[in-house]
Amino acid sequence: MSEPRGNAVRSEPSARAAQLDAADELAGLRKRFVLDDAVYLDGNSLGALPADVPARIDDVVRRQWGELRIRSWEESGWWTAPERIGDRIAPLVGAAPGQIVVGDSTSVNVFKALVGAVRLAGDGRDEIVVDATTFPTDGYIAASAARLTGCELRPVEPAEVPGALGPRTAAVLLNHVDYRTGRLHDLPSLTAAIHDAGALAVWDLCHSAGALPVGLDAHGVDLAVGCTYKYLNGGPGSPAYLYVAAAHQDRFDSPLPGWNSHAEPFGMSPTYAPAPGALRGRVGTPDILSMLALEAALDVWDGVSVDSVRAKSLALTDFFLDCVSQYVPEGRVESLTPPAHADRGSQVALRCADAGTVMKSLIEQGVIGDFRHPDVLRFGFTPLYVGFADVERAARVLGRTLGG
Template identity: 75%
Template structure:
């Protein structure tokens, strides 16, 4: 595609000098990109897809794997596949594939259920491990709504109170009465990266546990759960891990806590002897006690195939490209978008930035609709935030430059929405 091509055809006007320089720089960055070959591992088209922070693109390995699961493992082997095809052990096997992407050793991650269910397990299980005299749960004040809903429900069940706190203030707000804090590693709305090591250390200093929501960080940047002694963590797999719509989530439990972890959902799949059908519950050893019911095999095995896209990939390289992509996008937005039309709310500081860029823009919903119509897919959050997610495994620098150029075209058009406050 030439520098005068848009994501869905020729650009209406060739870019000026600065634009030509940015387009040329994007091409050079793509030529030097060590992760560029990974793009072929995904099913993509001419659309500039910048919504991988909501739903990742389809990895090429998935359709064939699922066809085999349906036709052979389910269609021919049927019940035998629980043992012969490894269905029974899939939750911990797939967990071990996710583990290195979040800085965990084998045996510390189990896959299954939704993010919401795993947050419930982690929060209630964490409260049960907390010291006597704890009266409160701290919750990230800017949290994704479901996290807050689950935390408040868990608090009602355990007799504790929920106290919303800004993540940056947790070190000052935590007390000996705090059982745990539930914090988002990356703010879903602004893309701000919270200080996982520092917050975890502050919580531990007060005797509280750290529970992290990794939905917007896993697969986009190093997490370091083991290295930073995180207690519990949860995350989805359909964003940067590209597991597909409704793909199962995962639960991490620090190894030293596993034998104390008491799940509030003691299903038969986490029993030490599931097929004994014992009326008395006895939890399995280790991370297996994070399982609940029968695994959702089709989506679980789709996720397992999707994770093949990570073969040979270093998370550190992913982080380096993520920052380079977001830097270029911010630079191109500044060059292409008329002054005053948008305002970045994602931190410029690399230490505080996830893998998305959020821009305040009045009429954000209508602007995004027009971008999508023109072949640039992001999303927006009410009332006025445009969100662009950058998945380093398949997002190119040319994608970034074209998306910013198209945003400038949309906001520079007669009647385009003005900037938000």
């Protein structure tokens, strides 16, 4: 049906997409990525390749490794990469410099953070509370951290956390954004409730960093971890990071005190003495190729405001939900993603009985999202490179696939 001119809200989705794209202040960033004709809505699993990364990695491999070899540990800044790149991530998650080190996987960093938090919490606190809806690895690692520190593990729905805290609670591990539903949890109020109970708050930022403001320092988060291959576009399996709030650093006691976290790593002392600051979150020799690919990928963020990214992210998910309601037959899908902006990350999850088959068909038609067992279609919206025309096309193809 034809819509009245000048009323963007009621115009055809394709016309609205064109208007929204024309007004998008981040639209120019798309050309900084390698993209093709597909609509890539899986950046919440693996971010697209930033265009400058291949040449940088080639230089790291051919010149830094091939020619300078061992000298690159100093001359190419390899040795200090974990803290240098941590300081590049810091402004994206609201952290002052000197609190983040990059390295190891998210799982390994969850382990460091949780054991470290239990030790910081001190005697008499022997319970770890974990998000019952967490991405599984966090729960598995939390169980191991609890077992090794003599704590009890309590899985609790995030909304129930404040009521579940008590004098035994040492640490609480929560996801900022739920990997399955895309629900954004209330980091400021949950952190405050955890502190009121005398416990430490450990946040997993995998699905929020690079998509929305986090405010680690402002909200007094104690420890945090995150991956870098989703909204930070660091590449497949790029190293994760660990945030240790400045106030805790002198007492942070890592369960993985490798030589890279030693105060004098080349002193080769048989006795361990931790380095000051966030450095004590380091473990072994950093994986330089993956780490420097991440560093190159972060250049895209220069001059980009996380608030602008958040505004566009919400506009993208709003528009997608609108388009879905217009294109998809009633009752064919159910959104698991909260309608309120305050509760929404940067993805939309749609429950759909035949989700596995549907996603396969979408991918064949050039709309790349992913399927999460058993019945979830997951679409991630990376504001740096997804546009509104992409969103309209994705919803249109989905509607057609579902018989609309």
